[in-house]
Amino acid sequence: MRLFKAVVREIPENLKSLFFMTVLAAVATMSLVALVSTAAKEGGGGQVSGRLMLMFAITVILFHVTHIYTLVTASRDTERLIHKLRVGLFNLIRRTDLVTIEKIGHSDLQGALTQDTQILAEVLPMLVIGFQQAVMLLFLAAYLAWLSPFACILAFSLAGLTVAIRFSRVKGLRTLMQSADRAEKRVFDGLAELLHGFKEIRMSNPRADDLTGALADASHESRITSSLLKAQWGRNYAVIEAMLFSLVGLMVFVVPLFVAGFHQVVLPATIAVLFISGPVSTVSFVTPLVTKAELALENIEKIKNKLTAAAKTASSEETGSLEKSPLTIALKRAELSFRDENGMPLFKVGPLTAEFHAGQITMITGGNGSGKSTLLRMLTGLIPLDSGSLIADGVELQTEQMQDYRNRFSAIFSDFHLSQRLTSIDEPNPEIISIMLERFGMQDKVTLTGGSFSTIDLSAGQRKRLAFIVAELEDNPIIVLDEWAADQDPYFRRIFYEELLPDLKARGKIIICVTHDDRWFHLSDKMYRMNEGQIEEPRTII
Amino acid sequence: MNLLRLLQSIGDKPLRKLIAFASASALSTTLVLAVVTMAAQKIDKTKEEFVDLPVAALFLLCLLVYVIYESRLVEQFAADIEEAIDQLRMKLINRVRHADLWQLEHFGQSRLFGNITQSCKIISSNSQYLALATRSVIQIALILIYIALVSMVSFLLLTLLLAAAATTYYRLGLSLEKCQEELSLDEAKLFECVSDLLDGFKEQRLCSKRSNALGDEFNELSSRMVEARSELHRQSWAQFVFGESMFNLMLGLVVFVVPIYSPSDRTELVKISAAVLFMVPPIFGLMQSLSVLRAAKAAAGHMMGLDTELANIAEQSSEEPAKPAASNGNNNFNVNFSEIRMADLVFAYPAPGGEIPFTLGPLNVRILRGEVIFITGGNGSGKSSFIKLLTSLYHPERGRLLKDNTVVSAPRFAEHRALMASVFSDFHLFTRLYGIGEVDSMAAEELLRWVEMDHIVGFKENRFTRTELSTGQRKRLALVAALLEKKPILILDEWAADQDAFFRKKFYREIIPELKRRGMTIIAVTHDDRYFDAADRRLHLEEGQLRELQTSKEERP
Structure with a gap:
C-alpha cells in the first residue's frame, strides 16, 4: 500500500479529524434512513411528529456540514x-547529472512530472469520496443488520459481488481501450503526416x-475498435446497474421466504437498501482506481530512487569553488x-588532449x-570522464x-533550449x-520586458x-x-565570424x-579536427 | 443542437433508435420501482412473509429488459456516433487534401490538427454518457409521472423543489467552469516549466543561478496549483453535497410535509420515498453529464464549422484531372517538357495595416530542360516563395507561369507538379513512401549507399528502416525518396545546409553533376557560395527582385 x-x-496533520468527521457523516446518513422510514410509517398512521421533524432537520444539517468538511479537507x-x-522530484532532477538524465530518458521524466501527478490529482479525490462512502456503507450495514441480520448478509454479499465483478471487468475493458487508443493514434499520426507533409502531398x-487511402483505412479501424469498446462498456454498465436493482428485489422477493417476521421491517429494510445502492455504485467505481493511483505512485518512486542513487555523487559537486576564472x-x-x-x-571518444586559451x-x-x-560535453563538465x-589553469x-x-x-x-524567461540574469542590461x-x-x-522575451516562436x-x-x-x-552559424543566412554568418567572434576575442x-x-x-587561433572519436592532425579540406 | 445534426448526418434512423432504446430502458426501471414498492407494501399490509411469484417473475423480466436495452442503447448510439465521426473526419481530411497551400498555411495547421483530433476524442470518448443522459431524462419524467399517479400533491411539491434545486445546482456549476479554465492555464505554465527543465537540462546544469530560479518558479507555480485546485475542489464538493442534501430535503418533504396537505396520500409515503430514491442515480448522472454534453456539443460544432471553413480554402481545381497514366511508371524522364517560364509573375504578401506589403517580382525567368540552377x-x-510559385503551390497575383508556352492554370496544377520531385527546407519525411508504387529496393539501397546512409538505414517495404535521425541525415533520406520518384525536375x-563539409563537397561536386548527366533539371536554393560554380546559372533574389548573376566565385553582395 504505497498510497497509504x-x-x-x-x-498526517488532519487524519484524525478527518476520520472522526467521516464517521459522523456516516452516522448522520444512518439516522437519516432510520428517521425517514419511521416517519413514513408514522405519517401513514396519520400524525406528523414535531420531534422527528426536528431530529430530521438536525441530521440533514449535520450530514451536510461533516460531508463537506471531510471532502474539502481531504482534497x-x-x-x-x-x-x-x-516539487521533490523536480528539484531532484535539477541536481542530477546529465548522464543519468539521458539514461532515464526525457519521456519517462516528463511522464512522472506531468502525467503521473495528473493521474494522482484526478484519482485521489475520487478515492477520498470512495473511502467515505465505504465507511457509510459500514454504518448502513449495521443498521440493516439490526433490522434483519439475514437481509444484511444477503444484501452485502450481492453488493460485494457487484464490486468484484466491476473490478474483474476493468482489465478486459482496459485491453479494449488500449487497442482503441492505438487505432485512434494511427489516424492522428496520418493526419499529422498530411499536415506536416502538405506541400509534398500537394506536389x-x-x-x-495513397496517404488518404491509408487514412481512410485507419479511420475505419478506429471506428470499429471504439464501437467494440463502447459495446463492452455498455454491457458492463447495464449488468452492474441491474445488480444494484436486484438489491431491492432481494428484500421483497427473497428475504421474506427465509425470515419469519420480516413483514415488520420490510419497509425500512427496502428504504435502507435503496440508500445502499448509491454508495455501492461509487465504491465499485472507485476500487479499480486504487490500482491506477498505486501505479502512478510506483512510477514516481521508481524514478525518484534512480535519481537519488545518482544524486549521492552529484551533490558533492556544489561544495567547492574555483579561486578565479x-x-x-x-x-x-x-x-x-x-x-x-x-x-x-558501442563507441569510444578519446583519449583527447586539447587546450583552450x-x-x-x-x-x-x-x-x-x-x-x-x-568533446563539448566532456569539456563543459556535463559528463564525468571515464x-x-x-584541467583549469594547469590544475x-x-x-x-x-x-x-x-x-x-x-x-x-x-x-540548445531557449526559455522565454531570462532566468540566468538578474538585471539584464x-x-x-x-x-x-x-x-x-x-x-x-x-x-524583452520583465525578464521575458515577448515571443520565442521564431525560426x-x-x-x-x-x-x-x-x-x-x-x-561568462x-x-x-x-x-x-548553420541556420544563419550569409549576412549573419559573416557578422558572426567577422564581427561577433573577434569582439569576444x-x-x-x-x-x-x-x-x-x-x-x-583562417580566423581561428587553433583548430581541432575530429574523426571517429579522435582528434586528427591538422589538414586542409580542399 | 450540433450533436443531433452530427448524428443525423448518417440518417434519421439513429435518432429514432436512440429514443426507442432509451425509452425501453427507462420504462423497465420505472416498472422495477413500481413492482418492488408494490410487493413491499403488500408484505407490510398483509403482515405475512408472502412472495407473489408472478410479480417476482415480472421483476426479473423488467431487469432482463433493462439489461438488454441499456446495453443496446449504449452500443448502438456509440456505433452510430463513431460512424458519423468517421464520415465527418474523412470529409475533413479530403477537404484538407484539396486545400490551397497559401490559405492552409494561414489557417493554422496546429489549430486544424488540434481541432480535429480533440473534437473527435471528446465526442468519441463521451458517447456513452450522451446515450445515458437521454435515458436519464426519460427516466426522470417517467418516475415523476409515477409519483403523480400515486399522489398529485407530492408530485407538485417535488417538481417545484426539483426545479429550484436543479437551477441552483446548475448555477453552482457555472463558476466551477471558470475555475477549471484558469486552472488549465496554470497547469500549462507548470508543464512549460517542466519542459524548460528537461529540454534545457544542459543549460541549467551550466548555471546554478538558472537552475535555482527554475526550482523556485516551479515551487511557486506548484503551490499556486494547490490553492487553485483546492478551490476548485471546494466548489465542486459544495455543489455535490448540495445535490445530496436536496435529496434528503425531498425525502423530508415527502414524509413530513405531504401528510399535512394530503391525508389521503399518507398510505403511499413509502412508495413516494422509494420513487425519490430511484431518481437519485438518473438525476446525478444527468447533472454530471451536462458539462460533458456541453463539451461534446461544442466539439461537434467545431468540426462542422471546420468543414465549411475548409470548403472555402479549397484550391480552384479541386477535382483533379485524370492522373497521368504513367505516374507510377518506372521511367518518367521522358515526360514531355522543354522549358518552364515565368512571365511577369507577381506575388504579394498581404501586410498588416499600415505596413508596405512585401512583393515578389515581377519575375521573368526561363528554365530550360537539363539546366542546374541555383x-x-x-x-x-x-x-x-519563388520555389512555391515555380511549383504552383502558391498562385501568382499577376503574370503567368508557362510550361512550353502553355499557361499552368487551374486544371493543370497537378499535371505541372507531377514533373517535379522536391526536398523543401521544411521537408517532411513520410513514414512510408506513399504513392510511388512498389519501389525496387535494389535501387533504393544503391541510392542510400550514394548518400552514405547505407550503414545506418535500410529500405524495406517502401519504408526506411529508421527515421529518427539528425536533420542532415533525414535530408539525405528525403533526397533518396525524391530521386526514387524519378521525376525530370528536382527541387x-x-x-546542403545541415551537411558536414565533406558531404557538402560530395553533394556539389559529385551528386549534382551526376544527376545533371542523367538529364535531370535541378533547381536548388543554396547559401554555399564556394560551390556556386557547380550551377549552370545562378539567380539571385534581393528584396523580392530577381537578377541573374555569374556563377563563378565572386564576392557576395
Whole structure:
C-alpha cells in the first residue's frame, strides 16, 4: 500500500479529524434512513411528529456540514501531497547529472512530472469520496443488520459481488481501450503526416491518394475498435446497474421466504437498501482506481530512487569553488565510452588532449558523429570522464569544484533550449539588449520586458540569435558555440565570424566554436579536427 | 443542437433508435420501482412473509429488459456516433487534401490538427454518457409521472423543489467552469516549466543561478496549483453535497410535509420515498453529464464549422484531372517538357495595416530542360516563395507561369507538379513512401549507399528502416525518396545546409553533376557560395527582385 504509506508520511496533520468527521457523516446518513422510514410509517398512521421533524432537520444539517468538511479537507491534503511529490522530484532532477538524465530518458521524466501527478490529482479525490462512502456503507450495514441480520448478509454479499465483478471487468475493458487508443493514434499520426507533409502531398496526386487511402483505412479501424469498446462498456454498465436493482428485489422477493417476521421491517429494510445502492455504485467505481493511483505512485518512486542513487555523487559537486576564472582549460587524455544496456562498448571518444586559451578562438570541426558534441560535453563538465582529466589553469579540477566550473560557461549547443524567461540574469542590461537586437535585425520582432522575451516562436536561426544575446548578457568568461552559424543566412554568418567572434576575442574570453564553415577557418587561433572519436592532425579540406 | 445534426448526418434512423432504446430502458426501471414498492407494501399490509411469484417473475423480466436495452442503447448510439465521426473526419481530411497551400498555411495547421483530433476524442470518448443522459431524462419524467399517479400533491411539491434545486445546482456549476479554465492555464505554465527543465537540462546544469530560479518558479507555480485546485475542489464538493442534501430535503418533504396537505396520500409515503430514491442515480448522472454534453456539443460544432471553413480554402481545381497514366511508371524522364517560364509573375504578401506589403517580382525567368540552377539570396528575400510559385503551390497575383508556352492554370496544377520531385527546407519525411508504387529496393539501397546512409538505414517495404535521425541525415533520406520518384525536375531548398563539409563537397561536386548527366533539371536554393560554380546559372533574389548573376566565385553582395 504505497498510497497509504505516502499519506501517513506526507500529510498526517488532519487524519484524525478527518476520520472522526467521516464517521459522523456516516452516522448522520444512518439516522437519516432510520428517521425517514419511521416517519413514513408514522405519517401513514396519520400524525406528523414535531420531534422527528426536528431530529430530521438536525441530521440533514449535520450530514451536510461533516460531508463537506471531510471532502474539502481531504482534497486539500491530497493536493499538498501531490505538491510535495512534484516539487521533490523536480528539484531532484535539477541536481542530477546529465548522464543519468539521458539514461532515464526525457519521456519517462516528463511522464512522472506531468502525467503521473495528473493521474494522482484526478484519482485521489475520487478515492477520498470512495473511502467515505465505504465507511457509510459500514454504518448502513449495521443498521440493516439490526433490522434483519439475514437481509444484511444477503444484501452485502450481492453488493460485494457487484464490486468484484466491476473490478474483474476493468482489465478486459482496459485491453479494449488500449487497442482503441492505438487505432485512434494511427489516424492522428496520418493526419499529422498530411499536415506536416502538405506541400509534398500537394506536389503529387498519387501520393495524396495513397496517404488518404491509408487514412481512410485507419479511420475505419478506429471506428470499429471504439464501437467494440463502447459495446463492452455498455454491457458492463447495464449488468452492474441491474445488480444494484436486484438489491431491492432481494428484500421483497427473497428475504421474506427465509425470515419469519420480516413483514415488520420490510419497509425500512427496502428504504435502507435503496440508500445502499448509491454508495455501492461509487465504491465499485472507485476500487479499480486504487490500482491506477498505486501505479502512478510506483512510477514516481521508481524514478525518484534512480535519481537519488545518482544524486549521492552529484551533490558533492556544489561544495567547492574555483579561486578565479580560468585562463586556460584543457582535456588531458580524456576518454569516454558509450555502452549498450549490457555494458558492451558501442563507441569510444578519446583519449583527447586539447587546450583552450583566453583571448583565442578555438574551432572544432569534423563529420557527423565524429565526437564533437561529446568533446563539448566532456569539456563543459556535463559528463564525468571515464579516465583522463579536466584541467583549469594547469590544475586538475576536483569533483566538488565542478558546479562552480560549469557556472563559468555560456553555451549554445546545437540542440540548445531557449526559455522565454531570462532566468540566468538578474538585471539584464537594456542597452546591450537593444544594440544586439538591432544588430541581429530583430528589433521589430522581439522585445524583452520583465525578464521575458515577448515571443520565442521564431525560426531556428532567429532563436539562435536570441540565445546569443542571452549569452552576451550572461557575460561568462568561457563561451561555447556549437554550429551557431548553420541556420544563419550569409549576412549573419559573416557578422558572426567577422564581427561577433573577434569582439569576444578582444574581450579575452575563451571561445570554443564547432563549425563546418571552412571559409572562416583562417580566423581561428587553433583548430581541432575530429574523426571517429579522435582528434586528427591538422589538414586542409580542399 | 450540433450533436443531433452530427448524428443525423448518417440518417434519421439513429435518432429514432436512440429514443426507442432509451425509452425501453427507462420504462423497465420505472416498472422495477413500481413492482418492488408494490410487493413491499403488500408484505407490510398483509403482515405475512408472502412472495407473489408472478410479480417476482415480472421483476426479473423488467431487469432482463433493462439489461438488454441499456446495453443496446449504449452500443448502438456509440456505433452510430463513431460512424458519423468517421464520415465527418474523412470529409475533413479530403477537404484538407484539396486545400490551397497559401490559405492552409494561414489557417493554422496546429489549430486544424488540434481541432480535429480533440473534437473527435471528446465526442468519441463521451458517447456513452450522451446515450445515458437521454435515458436519464426519460427516466426522470417517467418516475415523476409515477409519483403523480400515486399522489398529485407530492408530485407538485417535488417538481417545484426539483426545479429550484436543479437551477441552483446548475448555477453552482457555472463558476466551477471558470475555475477549471484558469486552472488549465496554470497547469500549462507548470508543464512549460517542466519542459524548460528537461529540454534545457544542459543549460541549467551550466548555471546554478538558472537552475535555482527554475526550482523556485516551479515551487511557486506548484503551490499556486494547490490553492487553485483546492478551490476548485471546494466548489465542486459544495455543489455535490448540495445535490445530496436536496435529496434528503425531498425525502423530508415527502414524509413530513405531504401528510399535512394530503391525508389521503399518507398510505403511499413509502412508495413516494422509494420513487425519490430511484431518481437519485438518473438525476446525478444527468447533472454530471451536462458539462460533458456541453463539451461534446461544442466539439461537434467545431468540426462542422471546420468543414465549411475548409470548403472555402479549397484550391480552384479541386477535382483533379485524370492522373497521368504513367505516374507510377518506372521511367518518367521522358515526360514531355522543354522549358518552364515565368512571365511577369507577381506575388504579394498581404501586410498588416499600415505596413508596405512585401512583393515578389515581377519575375521573368526561363528554365530550360537539363539546366542546374541555383537560387541565392538573404533571409526573407523570397527564395522559398519563388520555389512555391515555380511549383504552383502558391498562385501568382499577376503574370503567368508557362510550361512550353502553355499557361499552368487551374486544371493543370497537378499535371505541372507531377514533373517535379522536391526536398523543401521544411521537408517532411513520410513514414512510408506513399504513392510511388512498389519501389525496387535494389535501387533504393544503391541510392542510400550514394548518400552514405547505407550503414545506418535500410529500405524495406517502401519504408526506411529508421527515421529518427539528425536533420542532415533525414535530408539525405528525403533526397533518396525524391530521386526514387524519378521525376525530370528536382527541387531542393537549402538541402546542403545541415551537411558536414565533406558531404557538402560530395553533394556539389559529385551528386549534382551526376544527376545533371542523367538529364535531370535541378533547381536548388543554396547559401554555399564556394560551390556556386557547380550551377549552370545562378539567380539571385534581393528584396523580392530577381537578377541573374555569374556563377563563378565572386564576392557576395
